[in-house]
Amino acid sequence: MTTPPASDAELLRLDHQVCFSLHAASRAFGGVYREALKELGLTYPQYLVMLVLWEHGPEPVKGIGERLRLDSGTLSPLLKRLEAAGLVHRERSPEDERSVIIRLTGAGEELRERALPVPRRMLAATGLTVDELRTLRSLLSRVTSALDEG
């Protein structure tokens, strides 16, 4: 594992390639998720919200936003669509009238069963080993943290 040249020009090129790869990989994942989630009637961001609710139970909009790094401008219409699909229910918090609590409906709970095989399909589609996935996750987390500081 040598680290030889790294000329100035190559560095800039490497940066472009990393950013572009990230952009492309993100969209490629989106495409595969689109397929896997089609029969559930969910988009990938909607699936992320459902994962939060399946794992943590009722959660205010702000809590979902913090977990997924999304703001109300994205979540409000998304949650309206999930509500229209009968998967979640929205209610004002009694102790803080500014807050809106998102809660799964029965249909929302039941959808979890049908969503169980999705991660395994994705895992297989990546073509990476477990070690590589761990490395990837670690690098991506560090990049995100670093970028969010600046």
Place this chain on the structure above:
Amino acid sequence: MTTPPASDAELLRLDHQVCFSLHAASRAFGGVYREALKELGLTYPQYLVMLVLWEHGPEPVKGIGERLRLDSGTLSPLLKRLEAAGLVHRERSPEDERSVIIRLTGAGEELRERALPVPRRMLAATGLTVDELRTLRSLLSRVTSALDEG
């Protein structure tokens, strides 16, 4: 570098974490690029198109789409905005009237100078070493290739 547990449940969890990290990292990059490109009046996808033109010269819409993995539904309005900003010019190809050639204007060429410091700023913002960037690029490329096959 051991690879111990990897239980069934942990695998599924790992998948979620990788997909989410990818999504989050992609948006984090977008945010930093937004800052870096603001004074140039470009968005990140527009910057990608300009990079293609700066590097390869005049290119048909289809060629840009293949290099960036984008279709006409995304590129047509984006190129219209670049044209409105005076950075590119569009002309029908003489030998194939279906094809539209995108060519940089003088202003488009000149913008290259002002864009030069951008990659270095991004490189610094990631907080990764050159080796880590190479690993990341490699993993992301492989994932994208694998996903695009399925």
Place this chain on the structure above:
DNA sequence: CGCTATTGAGTTGTGCGCAATTGACTTGCG
């Protein structure tokens, strides 16, 4: 040559992502 299939751009409609703003509610300070 003429007809069909394909290709390349563009348009439309839906949904995500983000900045900026609004408006209701809560907190905190004098």
Place this chain on the structure above:
DNA sequence: CGCAAGTCAATTGCGCACAACTCAATAGCG
């Protein structure tokens, strides 16, 4: 208590991404 500052959700406006479609131009086959 009363007012200013802060918080939370929602809305608006713009741009990207993608599917589905339209339309013109070309290629290919009989």
